Amino acid sequence: MTQTVAIDPAAPIWHDIADAMPILTCIIDDDGQLLWTNRCWQSEIGIETDGNLWTFFSGTTGDDARAAWKADVATGRPFALTLSLPAGPVDFAVRPAGAGRWIAIASREETQRQTETARAATRAELDVLTNAMPQMVWATRPDGHHDFYNAQWYRFTGVPEGSTDGEGWNGMFHPDDQDRAWSRWRHSLASGEDYEIEYRLRHHSGQYRWVLGRALPVTDGDGTIVRWIGTCTDIDSAKRAAEQNDILSRELSHRIKNIFAIISGLVRMSARQMPAVRGFADDLARRIAALGAAHDLARPHSDVSRPLIGEATLHHVLRELLSPYAVEQWVIEGDDVPIDDRGATPVALIFHELATNAAKYGALSIPEGRLSIRTARHDGVLGIDWHEVGGPPIDGAPQATGFGTRLAALSIEQQLAGHIARDWRREGLAVHIDVACEALVRDQAA
Structure with a gap:
């Protein structure tokens, strides 16, 4: 029934x-x-x-x-x-x-x-899509086992199809990059973080070329990783061009530093023949040396040429300029901002001038004197306050405007479109400077 x-x-x-x-x-x-x-x-x-x-x-x-x-x-x-x-x-x-x-x-x-038909159709679409891409594309299981490479991978490497499945991919890297790449990949597998690294990959010609490797996890509705999809982008030409540019930049910087040294030497040599201008010549030589130090600190750097102190910032430049003076006598506090060769030259001139005068007549001229520099950024404008205390008492503003005052105006007001104001207090000189943050670097918004 x-x-x-x-x-x-x-x-x-x-x-x-x-x-x-x-x-x-x-x-x-x-x-x-x-x-x-x-x-x-x-x-x-x-x-x-x-x-x-x-x-x-x-x-x-x-x-x-x-x-x-x-x-x-x-x-x-x-x-x-x-x-x-x-x-x-x-x-x-x-x-x-x-x-x-x-x-x-x-x-x-x-x-x-x-x-199965739908799966095969999806795989066929994936093959067409990935093979049409100019990048090498690969995929792995959740545990990192490589089981897919597109045609670009095999064209680039020249290896037989399937020979780099599993862990065979690591043998394609330059020996010096294998441990680093493998360590970074294990970290991504364990943490689920995106994978990104530059390494040298063996080309079918036998040479190693720089590539950028990236991979993202594919997750299900519960957030469990079900696949990893990755790409390799050939960046060898860009990498080598960057290296050539760095070499050229370092050579140019070396020549500029030599020019500074030659000019300082010529000034001192001329002063020996003209004793009457010895003091002026010494001051000028010190200014030139300060410009050279600021240039080397703030010029564009690569990972190889970058100074040990790190990225060039205003505070770094100021510390470099004040380094000849007793460290317990000065302090730099507040907001720090990037600076490059555009802003470093006028900044070096004005603060070298202020430090030199402080060492001759102000807070840095006696052990008890103290100097503070405080910076504050607001709405794209950086305010800098220079404050001396504990030095010889000041009777008032000088009667005549010296070369240093005119140099400061030229540096801050004309080159950086900023503003500088001095207050000749009895306890010590106070200077306030306002300058646009974007004026200290090239092509960067405030």
Whole structure:
């Protein structure tokens, strides 16, 4: 006796269950009219419930198709049905659902075939996409096992297909880069962090070329990593160009420093022949030396040429200029900002001048004197306060404007479009300077 499956096509619970099934499912009446289709059917076939099965019958058309359906339905028992759907022939198991209705569900074998077909289509699309890219593309399992490389990888490396699966990829790196690359990759696998590193990869020519390796994790709905997708970008030309530029920059800087040294030597040599200008010549030579030190600190640097103190900033330049004086006598505090060769020259001139005067007449001229420099950034403007205390008392502003005052105005007001104000307090000189942060560097917003 055949058991009838009691199904109400309008029941919400039935809709929820069938819609969740990744299998083609529909409900049909005795005349072959589609009463209801699940989401999988609608997604893959796109047929609404006002259609019928006749156009999908395999091997029969018209009256023959209708007669075959009627004959199977008349038995009242389950039967098999093959429909010619857009994706190809699909086998269905059809069972009575009561009240002149039948439920048709695609067979497990057919569902598996469709899944494999969809997976193969997705893989084919991925292959076409990755092989069309100019970059090397690779993928791994969650544990880091490499199981996919695109055609660009094999063109670049020249290795046989599949030879770098698993851990074989590490042998493609320059021996000096293998441990570093492997360590960084293990860190990403353990932490889930993005993978990014530069290393030298063996080219099919036998030479090693610099590449940028990157990889991102692919996660499921729970955040679990299910794949890693990575790329390798050939940056060898850019890397070597950067190295050549660095060599040229260092050579140019060396020549500029030599020019500073030659000028200082010429000044001192001339002073020996003209004793009357010895003091002026010594001051000028010290200013030139300060410019040379500031230039070397603030010029563009690479990782090789960068000074040990780190990136060039205003505080670093100021510390360099004050380094000849007792460290317990001065302090630099506040907001620090980047500086390069554009801002370093005028900054070096003004603060070398202030420090020289402080050493001659002000707070740095006696052990008890103290100097503080405080910087504060606000709305793209950097305020710098120079404050001397504990030095010889000041009776008032000097009667005449000296060369240093004119030099400061030239440096700050004209070269950096800033402002400088002096306050000749009895306890020590106070100077306030305002300058736009963007004036201290090239092509950088404040």
